[in-house]
Amino acid sequence: MSKETDKHEVEDIDCIEAVNLLYAYMDGEIDDKETKAKYEHHLAHCRSCYSRMELEKALTDRIKAAAKASAPEKLQNKLRKLIDNF
């Protein structure tokens, strides 16, 4: 069976099911290959769900960038001294 045939045989899911898989997919938490293929098949055919996924990806990147923090120098020094005295 060719890969092309496999693609056509992927069962479609509706938008509600897709929405409910969205975050697990984004976080790499869908282990089941068939479920993942169904979701990706839906994305390829549904503009609305595709847009939602695009926004989620962009938002996740922004959250990651905005919430990253650097420990202040004085905290770093304090911890080094603390550990030295253990």
Next chain:
Amino acid sequence: MTDQHTKAWFGRHVEGCMNSLYGLAFRLTRNAADAEDLVGDAVVKAWSALATLDDTERFRAWLFRILHNCFISDYRKKSVRPVELAFEELASDESEDDVSSYLVGQSDDFLQWWANPEREFANTMLGEKIIEAIDLLPDAFRITVVLVNVEGLSYDEAAEVLGVPPGTVRSRMKRGRTMLQKELWLYGKEAGLIPDNAGLKVTK
């Protein structure tokens, strides 16, 4: 390993995750001074509990868990913030609901936007507004979003840190993200980043 070697090993590993540790503490406490104290307390507790670390590869998650526990117990001790009650209530009353159930009851214009968002919206949002929206999340959701989205932990790892089942992490991620987007959407509407007819499909 000698005590000196153990200490050096511990110091190196703490140093390696110091920024993450501080970032997590800062998002939990929302205050730089409290965050520094929390990190300090967690490191002291981690050193005294080092024998309980089963797998040295999981040092970071183990230290996150200690920090989280310090945060919870410190809260209880000080009883400064009543939000703590909500943390426990939410944690004990969670099931693996679907996203659509979180959207029930939302306003129509939010739902229309949610179904047809513009990617540009995320890019035009100010970083400080994103932080404000994260900080408005209830504690249980805020820490889960930070662990998964910012620190890149898997649901299993986050569950271990928080001492909850992975399904609870999944549920909190769904609800946390939906709450976050509602907050950002409200800001976007006020700031004019989202046009009034956003989300509406116009057919000619």
